[in-house]
Amino acid sequence: MMYLGQILVWAIHLYLWIIVIHVAVSWLIAFKVLNMDNPQARNLVDLLKKATDPVMKPIQKYVPPIGGIDITPIIVIIGLQILSSLVWQMFITPPNY
Numbered sequence: 001m002m003y004l005g006q007i008l009v010w011a012i013h014l015y016l017w018i019i020v021i022h023v024a025v026s027w028l029i030a031f032k033v034l035n036m037d038n039p040q041a042r043n044l045v046d047l048l049k050k051a052t053d054p055v056m057k058p059i060q061k062y063v064p065p066i067g068g069i070d071i072t073p074i075i076v077i078i079g080l081q082i083l084s085s086l087v088w089q090m091f092i093t094p095p096n097y
Contacts, residue, residue, distance in 0.1 A: 005091020012084045015051075016077055022048040023073050 025048060028034040034041050060072050 001091050005087055008087045008091065009084050012080050012087065015055075016080055018048065018051050019056075019073050019076060019080075022052050 025034065025045060029036060029041075029045070036042055036045070055076055056072050059075055060070070063072055063075060065071070
């Protein structure tokens with residue numbers, strides 16, 4: 001069970017990094033550093049959206065942008081950190097008998 005917990009925690013942390021990369025790429029697009037006319041950039045953005053939209057879109061329905069800034073990634077990252085610590089406690093930390 002410990003290995004399953006480690007794999008789950010690793011997968012959660014990998015997904016956290018995917019969200020961080022998605023946010024960084026969206027900033028690069030907003031500041032015109034990354035050109036969306038480039039097909040490689042468009043493919044990267046599409047891939048990141050496919051990876052993050054299933055988690056972000058339902059939360060975006062309930063959390064409006066604050067001052068034009070989407071805080072959904074922050075909420076998702078906090079939720080995933082909590083989930084990671086719960087998985088760590090359930091699978092990796094030995095029980096106290």
